[in-house]
Amino acid sequence: MSALGNIIKKEIKELLTPATVIPILFVAIIFGSMGTFIEDIQEESLEKPIIGLISEDNSSFSLIASDIIYENAEIVYNSTDKKDKLEGLESVKKQEGVALILIPEDFTDKIEGEKPGEIQIYWIMKGAGITDAISSDAVQRLIYIINRNISYELIQVDNSSNATLALNPTIRNETTYFKNKELHGLSPGDVIGLVSSQSTLIPIVMMMIIIMAGSMVISSMALEKENKTLETLLTLPVKRSSIVTGKIVASALIGLLLSVIYMIGMSYYFQGFQMTGGLSLADYGLSLSSFDLVLIGISLFITLIAALSICMLLGTFAKNYKSAQTLTFPVTMFALIPMFITMFADFDTLPLAIKGIVFAIPFSHPMMASRALLFNDYGLVIAGIIYVSLFAIVSISIVVWIFKTDRLLTGSTRKKIFNKMSLFKIRK
Amino acid sequence: MVGVEVKNLKKNYGSVEALKGISFSIKNGEIFGLIGPNGAGKTTALRIISTLLQINAGSVKIMGFDVKKQPGEIRKFISYLPEDAGAYKNLTGRGYLTFIANFFGEQKTKDMVDKGIEIADLDERIDDRVDTYSKGMKRRLLVGRALMTNPDLAILDEPTSGLDVINAQEIRKIIKNTAKNGTTVLLSSHNMLEVEYLCERIALIADGVVIEEGKPKTLMDKYNAKNIEEVFTKVVQ
Numbered sequence: 001m002s003a004l005g006n007i008i009k010k011e012i013k014e015l016l017t018p019a020t021v022i023p024i025l026f027v028a029i030i031f032g033s034m035g036t037f038i039e040d041i042q043e044e045s046l047e048k049p050i051i052g053l054i055s056e057d058n059s060s061f062s063l064i065a066s067d068i069i070y071e072n073a074e075i076v077y078n079s080t081d082k083k084d085k086l087e088g089l090e091s092v093k094k095q096e097g098v099a100l101i102l103i104p105e106d107f108t109d110k111i112e113g114e115k116p117g118e119i120q121i122y123w124i125m126k127g128a129g130i131t132d133a134i135s136s137d138a139v140q141r142l143i144y145i146i147n148r149n150i151s152y153e154l155i156q157v158d159n160s161s162n163a164t165l166a167l168n169p170t171i172r173n174e175t176t177y178f179k180n181k182e183l184h185g186l187s188p189g190d191v192i193g194l195v196s197s198q199s200t201l202i203p204i205v206m207m208m209i210i211i212m213a214g215s216m217v218i219s220s221m222a223l224e225k226e227n228k229t230l231e232t233l234l235t236l237p238v239k240r241s242s243i244v245t246g247k248i249v250a251s252a253l254i255g256l257l258l259s260v261i262y263m264i265g266m267s268y269y270f271q272g273f274q275m276t277g278g279l280s281l282a283d284y285g286l287s288l289s290s291f292d293l294v295l296i297g298i299s300l301f302i303t304l305i306a307a308l309s310i311c312m313l314l315g316t317f318a319k320n321y322k323s324a325q326t327l328t329f330p331v332t333m334f335a336l337i338p339m340f341i342t343m344f345a346d347f348d349t350l351p352l353a354i355k356g357i358v359f360a361i362p363f364s365h366p367m368m369a370s371r372a373l374l375f376n377d378y379g380l381v382i383a384g385i386i387y388v389s390l391f392a393i394v395s396i397s398i399v400v401w402i403f404k405t406d407r408l409l410t411g412s413t414r415k416k417i418f419n420k421m422s423l424f425k426i427r428k
Numbered sequence: 429m430v431g432v433e434v435k436n437l438k439k440n441y442g443s444v445e446a447l448k449g450i451s452f453s454i455k456n457g458e459i460f461g462l463i464g465p466n467g468a469g470k471t472t473a474l475r476i477i478s479t480l481l482q483i484n485a486g487s488v489k490i491m492g493f494d495v496k497k498q499p500g501e502i503r504k505f506i507s508y509l510p511e512d513a514g515a516y517k518n519l520t521g522r523g524y525l526t527f528i529a530n531f532f533g534e535q536k537t538k539d540m541v542d543k544g545i546e547i548a549d550l551d552e553r554i555d556d557r558v559d560t561y562s563k564g565m566k567r568r569l570l571v572g573r574a575l576m577t578n579p580d581l582a583i584l585d586e587p588t589s590g591l592d593v594i595n596a597q598e599i600r601k602i603i604k605n606t607a608k609n610g611t612t613v614l615l616s617s618h619n620m621l622e623v624e625y626l627c628e629r630i631a632l633i634a635d636g637v638v639i640e641e642g643k644p645k646t647l648m649d650k651y652n653a654k655n656i657e658e659v660f661t662k663v664v665q
Contacts (some may be wrong), residue, residue: 009511082510214590232573233477235508241502410441 011100023329030333034340049138050097052077052088059108059168061117064153065146069101072142086321089177090121098135099123109152116171119143125178125188126372127194127346136188144339177346180374183284195371196288196343201266202296203339203367209304210335210363213255214311220247220313222324230408240403244396246310255304269310277325292373295381299366306362309395316402338364347372347380362388380386431456431581431612432477437486439472446472448636449486454629455598456580459603459629461627463620463656465664469510469636470616471585477614478508478583479548491580503594504532508578511586511616513570517559520568521550524558544569546647547602563564563590575606577646582606587621616642630656640662 001009025091029245051073055066056078061081069070069075075093077100088100094249121139122242125134152167176183182193224230233243311331320326338361341350347358347368365384402408432454439447448471462470462491475481477488479499488495490588493502498607515524522545545554548569550561567590574582587603588596603626603641615624617623623630624644632640632647640647642662644656 227517228510228512229480229516230510231475231480231510232513234480235503235506236528237500237503238531370582409475410481 012016020326023326023333026330026333028335037344045137048072048074049097049099049135050076050092051139052079052092052097052100053103054079054082054084054088054100055103056080056082057103057107061111061150061153062103064149065103065107065119065170068149068169069111069142069145070146073139073264085122089124089236093124097124099139099182101139111154111165111169113293114165116165116169117150117218118173119146119170120173121175123174123176123178124256125176125191127193127349128178129343129345129349130192130196131344132346132349133189133192140187140189144171147168179377181286181375187283195374198243200343201263202300203342204266205263206300206303206363206366207332207335208262208338209255209259210257210307211328211332213251213304213308214331215325216254216328217247217250217308217379218315218318218324219321221312222249222321225318225408226320234403234408238246241400244309244312244403245398248305248312248396251308252301252304255308256301256414286374288370288373292370295371295373295378295385296366299369299381299385299388300387302392303366306388306392306395307335309392309399312399313402314352316399316408334361335363337361338367342367342371359384359387362391429456431458431615432460433487433489434473434477435487437473437476437488439469439476439481440484440485443590446636447476450631450633450636450638451486452631452641453639454612454614456612457610458629459607459615459627461623461625461630462530462614462616462633463618463660464633469496469634470633472664473633474508474583474585474614477581478506479503480508480548484568505580506583507577507581507592508583509570509572509585509587511589515558515566515569515573518557520557521545521548521561523555523575524569525573529576532577538587540578543578544572547575548572549598564592564595568595568599569592571602575602575611579611581612581614584613586617587615588617588619590643596622620655620660621647624656634664 051069053066053069053075054077056060069131072269076095076097077088079088082102082104085102092098092100100122102122104118104120107117107119121143123136123139125136146169147170151166154166154169162188173184173186174187176186176188178188178191186194224233233241311328314331315324315329318327338358341358342364347355347364350358365381365388369381369384371380430453430642434453435451436446436449436452437447438449441555443562450469450473453463462473464470469576472481476483476495477490478555479495479502483496484550490502491505492568495502515521516527519527525541526537526549529537529544532540548554549573550564550565550568550588551566553561554569558569565589569586571584580599582603584603588599591599600622603613603615613626615623615626627644629641629643630647640659642650647653647659648655651659653662
């Protein structure tokens with residue numbers, strides 16, 4: 001073999017290790033799954049929305065509206081009396097519908113009297129994720145088509161009509177029902193926008209803490225090995241649990257300090273967005289109490305400890321500082337999964353299997369906490385805190401157990417066997 | 429009185445047998461040398477006695493405490509100096525000694541640090557960061573760290589490794605004095621002159637088995653050798 005070939009072979013063997021291949025495979029799988037998820041969403045957006053219709057008006061303009069609704073939506077409830085509203089809402093809800101549309105009896109009269117006709121929309125919102133707005137978007141498109149067709153009609157029949165009315169012959173009166181709350185004057189899009197602005201900060205902060213504090217813990221273990229200080233430390237009169245806890249607590253404190261600095265900057269950034277919106281969740285009775293904030297804090301802290309215990313576990317695998325840097329990658333990826341899922345979808349509307357995965361990832365819980373608490377879903381948050389606490393206890397126990405074995409100093413037997421079976425074994 | 433008692437000690441790394449049932453004992457205040465070729469199992473034996481590694485079979489008792497059952501108790505009175513040990517680079521020499529001394533109780537910290545500084549003999553450089561030290565300075569600091577705690581048992585793996593002749597001699601004298609003050613010393617070294625000078629008894633280990641044990645003089649007589657190096661060569665070959 002030539003000298004160049006020899007070097008290339010040696011370099012490939014050195015670089016192509018499970019530590020470099022597995023994270024990339026993991027990312028590929030994540031992006032693949034996300035692609036399928038987005039494809040499903042696109043397909044869903046093409047489906048006809050399921051709605052209920054109460055039309056009290058039987059005149060020209062309301063008939064235009066009804067025809068369009070019948071043509072572009074799947075009607076699961078139909079009535080001509082607004083007294084049936086509650087029954088209609090129940091029926092639409094049962095059949096997984098998105099909204100009940102009510103056309104009042106004065107709809108046509110108002111338009112003919114050169115006033116916009118009111119369309120009342122009662123939204124049934126299932127989740128507060130971005131994808132949960134897809135079905136409501138389809139209904140919004142429907143209303144847009146109704147508006148446009150009535151405009152055509154007005155211009156064709158009476159071209160002397162008021163231009164403002166001709167362009168906007170209808171107005172929407174929206175009420176959204178979400179998690180036992182009745183939100184007047186808000187569409188699902190408005191609710192999602194407001195909730196997102198409140199709950200985007202924590203996932204980002206969580207990510208930052210995990211990346212910063214996590215890499216500190218892993219590197220600390222790697223440096224103990226690289227600088228040959230670990231052996232001395234392990235023969236000192238100090239409990240293994242104290243070594244593990246000491247490293248985790250120190251990194252958690254530094255992580256929290258850094259995240260506070262980060263949070264201050266980020267909160268100003270988000271305040272800028274909230275001011276321009278002009279809407280506030282508090283105006284609709286949706287705000288976090290001091291108790292809620294304490295719960296979020298507990299969830300965040302417990303999750304940080306759990307995250308650092310996983311990092312510590314990974315740190316025991318780190319041979320040196322360089323390998324420690326690659327080991328932070330899987331932790332970051334595990335934090336990215338719930339971050340994206342909670343951003344795009346609501347926990348309540350996820351399929352059961354995905355729900356299980358999201359719940360099992362400890363990082364999900366503080367990310368979901370603020371949204372859940374806004375709608376008084378204490379069960380999810382408290383269950384999350386209990387689960388993450390148990391997770392942290394088990395992880396720390398495993399780390400302490402590893403500290404009591406030979407693994408830290410000698411590496412596992414399985415790893416040696418794996419190395420012997422390495423992908424590119426050089427044979428003479 | 430027996431300070432260290434190793435009986436039929438076996439240690440495997442997967443399918444590799446590092447120690448195949450070694451036995452030896454060390455009296456209190458004695459300097460005992462464990463010598464042998466590379467890969468013989470010396471460091472494994474020292475790591476087991478230092479409570480770092482688990483044992484597969486046999487037993488190790490230090491001052492009456494069982495290594496397997498009471499490692500926490502043993503760590504209170506032993507001190508281990510690994511061959512390639514390092515110190516925390518971001519600390520000063522004094523900071524490092526203080527960090528270690530703090531594990532032994534606040535009352536003892538000052539005396540321990542003073543003793544460590546005296547052994548390390550780094551003058552004003554003791555207040556410089558460890559990452560600015562030469563290899564020899566680092567080793568002196570680590571020897572200081574290992575002996576400042578007045579351990580009942582000091583386990584020293586190549587204590588003078590990386591030191592020049594003058595410094596090595598100084599450290600050997602310190603080790604001898606430490607033993608005179610009651611500390612039992614178990615050391616491993618490839619320097620046979622050092623072993624001959626320091627050790628009252630030695631065990632020769634090869635391929636995980638103790639093949640000779642005794643006083644250096646007795647072994648030299650037995651093998652009709654001029655020094656321990658010759659004994660070593662004859663026994664191992």
